[in-house]
Amino acid sequence: MKNMKYLNVLLLALLVGFASCDDDDVPAAENEEEVIDNIVLTFTDDDTGDEFVFEANDPSGSGSFTYDDIEIKANATYTLSVEFNNAAEGESITEEIEEEADEHMIFFEFTNNIFANPQGNGNIGAGSRDDALNYLDQDGNGQPTGLSTSWQTGDAVAGVFRIVLKHQPDNKSATSTSTDGETDVDVEFPIAIIR
Amino acid sequence: MKHLFSTLLFLIVSTLVMGQQDCRVNCSCSIKGKIVDAQTGKAIEFASLQIKGTSKGSTTDSDGLFEFNDLCETEVDLLISHIGYKQLTHHHDAFHNDPVVQLAPDNLILESIVVEDKAEKDLSKSSSISTIEGREFEEIKSESLGDALSSISGVSTLTTGSNVVKPIIHGLHSNRILIINNGIRHESQDWGQEHAPEIDASMAEGIELIKGAAAVKYGPNAIGGVILINPPKMELSSHFHGDINLQAESNGRALDGSFLFQKGFENFAWMVQGAGRYQGDLNTPDYQLTNTGLRESSLGVGLRFHKRQWDFETHFSHFEQKLGILRGSITGNIEDLADAINDEIPDFTEDFSYEIKAPNQEVSHDVLKLKASHNFTNSRLDLTYAIQYNTRKEFDVRRGSNADVPSINLELMTHTVDAEWLHPTVNDWEGTLGIQWLYQDNNNVEGTNTIPFIPNYNNGRIGVYIAETRSLSTNTTLDIGLRYDFQNASFRGRDSRNDIFIVDENFQSVSGIIGIKKTLNSNSEMRMNLATAWRPPNIAELFSYGKHQYTNQYGFYRYTNENGNITTDVVLDSDDLSVGNELGYKLIGTYSYANSKIILEVSPYLNVIKNYIYSAPSGIINTVRGTFPLFVFKQTDALLSGLDATLKIKHSEPISSKITGSYLYARDIKNDDVLFNMPANKISYQINFTKSLGNVEWDNKLEVSYNFEQYNAPRVIPAQTFVDDRNFNPFATDDSNFDFTKAPEGYTLVNASSTLSFKQWVVSLRGKNLFNTTYRQYTNLIRYFADEPGINFELGVQLKL
Structure with a gap:
């Protein structure tokens, strides 16, 4: 009966083991630190100092944004500052971009000739890096970042205004374009230039 | 289920009741085997064998076969020798039948080895099994496991670049094939296509591949096949042996x-x-x-x-x-x-570097x-x-x-x-x-x-x-x-x-x-x-x-x-x-x-x-x-x-x-x-x-x-x-x-x-x-x-x- 005894002991050991190994640990709540769920565009009129603020928001974190309609005045010159936030975490992503300015660049695209200056449709696309755009800031290597830009409006017109934030670690250069690196932000606002 | 257990019970009971005669009781145990030249594979005649600690000896016949009868033990150490060949001691037990001894000539680098009947592995005799071992395996063992296996027909690789290599058997990979490493089911995060098995092929002596769905013995996931x-x-009574390998590669400067x-x-x-x-x-x-x-x-x-x-x-x-x-x-x-x-x-893309970012x-x-x-x-x-x-x-x-x-x-x-x-x-x-x-x-x-x-x-x-x-x-x-x-x-x-x-x-x-x-x-x-x-x-x-x-x-x-x-x-x-x-x-x-x-x-x-x-x-x-x-x-x-x-x-x-x-x-x-x-x-x-x-x-x-x-x-x-x-x-x-x-x-x-x-x-x-x-x-x-x-x-x- 030796064999039988072995088997009994074994089965018992297995079942005891089976029952005792319950644990119910849950993964810790991780904060999605890299999510950008709030984008703020502040157009400041260079002459009057008037500020026009427009936002894009994703309160649910699902990725589907709601956009304010951009409305700025015709025949004026604006300084645009762009801010990126993780509102859910109360965190400013803009600061990180400033710290790593040599790895980031913002590119713009808009309805053709909607602005008096820059003319054209922006600098997004493989061969468009040197297309007209008025960057006001630069990184440690003398390359533009795009957190601050200048825009001059002409006649009243409506269209779209797209912002693309690229993460270009190791490959941001005088010739890098919006097709290099990874896209951190790609959003498109409706825009109206009004009298 | 009920049927399975009753079969099990029947087998246990029948063993105990019928219990076949123990050959040790009346000294009727025997050992049979064959001795061949390790290089040519030809049978060696007149090789001598002795059971260690006894005076019992034997020699091989013209087909290289030997036989010991009337033994009172199932486990013995066999001393095997022949002029011009390296001597060998082999530990024999009852569960590895009919050893084939490959004697290496004195002047060769080869060691004498014993190939034993595979007592347990080939239970499924109807399976399609491919094996890579010996010199053939030594040539490829510095490669990843997946690449090493791909020399078998029917095996290909699912890769992420050259570093993450998973074997594919007959079109199936990841959770659909089983890897049995040293007798243990390898358990890892293998749900990911870019998660390669965490096994170094150069630590193995050989690899076997069962191309059938061998789930009965090895358990779930063996839909495409099983890699052993x-x-x-670890042979008993073997002298100190082993090997040291070094290899340099031009691509990757490895x-x-x-x-x-x-x-x-x-x-x-x-x-x-x-x-x-x-x-x-x-x-x-x-x-x-x-x-x-x-x-x-x-x-x-x-x-x-x-x-x-x-x-x-x-x-x-x-x-x-x-x-x-x-x-x-x-x-x-x-x-x-x-x-x-x-x-x-x-x-x-940058110049060559060893750095991993x-x-x-x-x-x-x-x-x-x-x-x-x-x-x-x-x-x-x-x-x-x-x-x-x-x-x-x-x-x-x-x-x-x-x-x-x-x-x-x-x-x-x-x-x-x-x-x-x-x-x-x-x-x-x-x-x-x-x-x-x-x-x-x-x-x-x-x-x-x-x-x-x-x-x-x-x-x-x-x-x-x-x-x-x-x-x-x-x-x-x-x-x-x-x-x-x-x-x-x-x-x-x-x-x-x-x-x-x-x-x-x-x-x-x-x-x-x-x-x-x-x-x-x-x-x-x-x-x-x-x-x-x-x-x-x-x-x-x-x-x-x-x-x-x-x-x-x-x-x-x-x-x-x-x-x-x-x-x-x-x-x-x-x-x-x-x-x-x-x-x-x-x-x-x-x-x-x-x-x-x-x-x-x-x-x-x-x-x-x-x-x-x-x-x-x-x-x-x-x-x-x-x-x-x-x-x-x-x-x-x-x-x-x-x-x-x-x-x-x-x-x-x-x-x-x-x-x-x-x-x-x-x-x-x-x-x-x-x-x-x-x-x-x-x-x-x-x-x-x-x-x-x-x-x-x-x-x-x-x-x-x-x-x-x-x-x-x-x-x-x-x-x-x-x-x-x-x-x-x-x-x-x-x-x-x-x-x-x-x-x-x-x-x-x-x-x-x-x-x-x-x-x-x-x-x-x-x-x-x-x-x-x-x-x-x-x-x-x-x-x-x-x-x-x-x-x-x-x-x-x-x-x-």
Whole structure:
């Protein structure tokens, strides 16, 4: 009966083991630190100092944004500052971009000739890096970042205004374009230039 | 179930009641065997044998056969000697019948060895088994496990660049094949296509591959086949021996080394082995593959104690690896993907470097195995306990303080207990009864600063099986087997609002096998078996959530799809959605023919898989980072059918050649559609030239292989289409699967090697992709972005101790 005894002991050991190994640990709540769920565009009129603020928001974190309609005045010159936030975490992503300015660049695209200056449709696309755009800031290597830009409006017109934030670690250069690196932000606002 | 247990009970009772005569009682034990020349394989006549500690001796006859009769012991030490050959002591026990002793001539580097009848492995005699061992294995063991296996027809590789290599057997990989490393089921995060098995092939002595659905003995997941990785055997009464290997490679400027030392005493044997690899960026014929470096190290220690009927074995191994993934293969949204596909040379390509930056993976795997065997008079009981600890960290390209924080950080602990009883022969039935228990605990390590891709989970599983074999006539053997498994799994994770969810699920299934082996005549035999296997849906298929490389991927329980509107803020369970087990039915036959000139082996197979699970693009999702392809898991029925063939021809000395080919046809038979990432067909021709120059053996090989284009690939919708039209619906008029690029064209590769062996030294020079061909492989996940590596020279030196 030796064999039988072995088997009994074994089965018992297995079942005891089976029952005792319950644990119910849950993964810790991780904060999605890299999510950008709030984008703020502040157009400041260079002459009057008037500020026009427009936002894009994703309160649910699902990725589907709601956009304010951009409305700025015709025949004026604006300084645009762009801010990126993780509102859910109360965190400013803009600061990180400033710290790593040599790895980031913002590119713009808009309805053709909607602005008096820059003319054209922006600098997004493989061969468009040197297309007209008025960057006001630069990184440690003398390359533009795009957190601050200048825009001059002409006649009243409506269209779209797209912002693309690229993460270009190791490959941001005088010739890098919006097709290099990874896209951190790609959003498109409706825009109206009004009298 | 009831039937299984009553069979089990019957077998136990019949053993005890009938209990065959113990030969030791009346001194009627016997040993038979054969002695051959290790170099030529020819029988040695007049070799002398003696049983250690006694005066009993014997010599071999003209066929090299010897026999001892009227022994009072089943276990003895045999001293074997012959003039001009190296002497050998062999420990014989009752469970390794008919030893074949290969005596090495004195002047050769070869050691004398004993090849024992495989007492337990070949239980399923009807299975199609391929083996790589000996010199053939030594030539490829510095490669990854997947690459080493791909020299077997019917095996291909699923890769992510050159560092992450997974074996594909007959079109199936990952959770659909089982890897048994040193007798233990290798348990890791194998749900990921870019998660390679954490095993160093250079620590093994040989690899066996079972191409059938061998689930009965090995358990769930063996739908495509089973890979057995066999470490060096710890032989008793063996002198100090082993080897030291060093290898340098031109592509990647890699250095690779391994060592093995072992020794056996009368009741005790030990082994120590280690291996390491240091590799920098690889290069294609035209450019550097930046960030494809690799570091790997492994260590193994084994001890064996033997005392009369008892045999104890313990084995510990540690493996760790850090591997870089091509920097240019990481893209953001679909526009970035389109840009990367269009780039001739991948983004971020730099000069050669050994440095590994993000993206990379750091993995480790530890195994402790304890095994006890007890030989009864005519049965044997094996008990094995193993603990495995697997860690995986994946680093992505991230911003700021998260750059050094892994995006995936997992710990997996697995305990297994296996009990197997080789029962005494009952009415001509030989076989085993077994019970296998497994407990797993998988946890996310805190601090990734991103929502976990898979939740925490625990698995408990118990399986019982019986596998029997019986001779029906002198030339026909029948195999049958049956298994039942029950698995309980509890999943604990966080939903999109960081709220806790807990889902508890049970899975169970029965698997079976029936097969025959028939010897047709003295030259040919036929094996055929029909086997079923199953697997429960894996963790990623049920619960994966979020961004993984350039896709957003959601498991069955993490999304709902209402008229094309995909919602991902839900957590379902089996009450909401029934996700069935994958059930595989595989029929495989093998016809083999051998005479003094040729060896032919042909294996056709047919595998039908119900509830086949795969991930496919099902649309696009708009996020703050732009448009992403949205991948969800789907379930269908698949058919995989094909043929493997190998023909070896011995031309006049010293030339021989080998032709291998594999063909696979795969289809989604429910939706009449093609399947993703099925390996393309392949043929290869190899010519060998071997010559002995005095004490030096010179062995040369030239191999030409052609890989066909995968003609059975999905339709193509270029990524650019999604960029040009942000609301493009790929399924508007056609609901079949699609891919972003066409399958790569067919290509020819030429490899060659030349090996010199003299005394204890083996020096080899190998060239791979000798014509520096530019090509891409369909089953490489980075084929969108970069070419495969170009020419590579490997110089290896081996010292045998």
